[in-house]
Amino acid sequence: MTPLPKEEVQRLAQKLDPEAYRVTQKAGTEPPFCGGLLTEKGKGIFVCVVCGLPLYRSEHKFESGTGWPSFYQEFDPDHVSRVPDHSYGMVRTEIRCARCGAHLGHVFDDGPAPTRMRHCLNSAALKFIPEGTPLPPESRPVDVEVAYFAGGCFWSVEHWFQLGPGVIDVVSGYMQGHVPNPTYEQVCTGTTGHAESVKVVFDPNRISYRRLLEAFFVIHDPTQAGGQGPDIGHQYRSGIWYANEKQKREAEAFLAEKRLDPKYQKRPIVTELEAAGPFYPAENYHQDYIERTGRMCHGRNPWQ
Ligand SMILES: [Zn+2]
Structure with a gap:
């Protein structure tokens, strides 16, 4: 995955609503049980709210009880990058969009089978594209x-x-x-x-x-x-x-x-x-x- 240039990320970020900006650009966390996609049960693909990269699929979403949308697997391991996070005196693994660097949430190893991983997401970092709706051009597989x-x-x-x-x-x-x-x-x-x-x-x-x-x-x-x-x-x-x-x-x-x-x-x-x-x-x-x-x-x- 080739990262977007800084200028391009800044241009895209200007179009975000304040909550999506706070979460993705300032590594913010939304309060639990508040995010709009927590109860999204439809079939489809969750893409990065900033750059449109496909990040998660509905079939990998599960009810974690934490109050944040949770997935046990990413759309493609190349699309989600992992970064050690030592903030708040904890050792956690932050997850980011591999293309635009947007903060997404954290990943923990207490998820369900088969991966045992729990990707804990902020709803504000994602956009849901229901099955049957064409993916926007920026979300399609990259042709070179x-x-x-x-x-x-x-x-x-x-x-x-x-x-x-x-x-x-x-x-x-x-x-x-x-x-x-x-x-x-x-x-x-x-x-x-x-x-x-x-x-x-x-x-x-x-x-x-x-x-x-x-x-x-x-x-x-x-x-x-x-x-x-x-x-x-x-x-x-x-x-x-x-x-x-x-x-x-x-x-x-x-x-x-x-x-x-x-x-x-x-x-x-x-x-x-x-x-x-x-x-x-x-x-x-x-x-x-x-x-x-x-x-x-x-x-x-x-x-x-
Ligand atoms: Zn992105």
């Missing part, structure tokens, strides 16, 4: 697709894509050159043919390739030839490196559409479109550079 873009210095391209809803991971690297496993110093000489590129791992159920293309054109200037902003050189060229035929067709249609846009009449689009070659991840010190250093280079937020 990969897209590649080059738009100048990869630090900021990586940063802006990372904030996209439905973007799972972004990695900075080198592509479209003729030297295997290039180093940053080699790429900087501009002689290896590589472009500083990013690999965007995304869930196509939550964000489309088309939306990524749109974002790409906001993040960088597709009309600047031979570099981007102050970074000049072949390694900073603008490029869409398609990963499959479907992406190729969508990117062609996108570029054809944009070329007709009056905005690109005076300064034509120079973005290259090529089949993706091997992706070589950049050195570790280039990854998450802006998150780590707080330094910004170029580009605009495409998600506003």
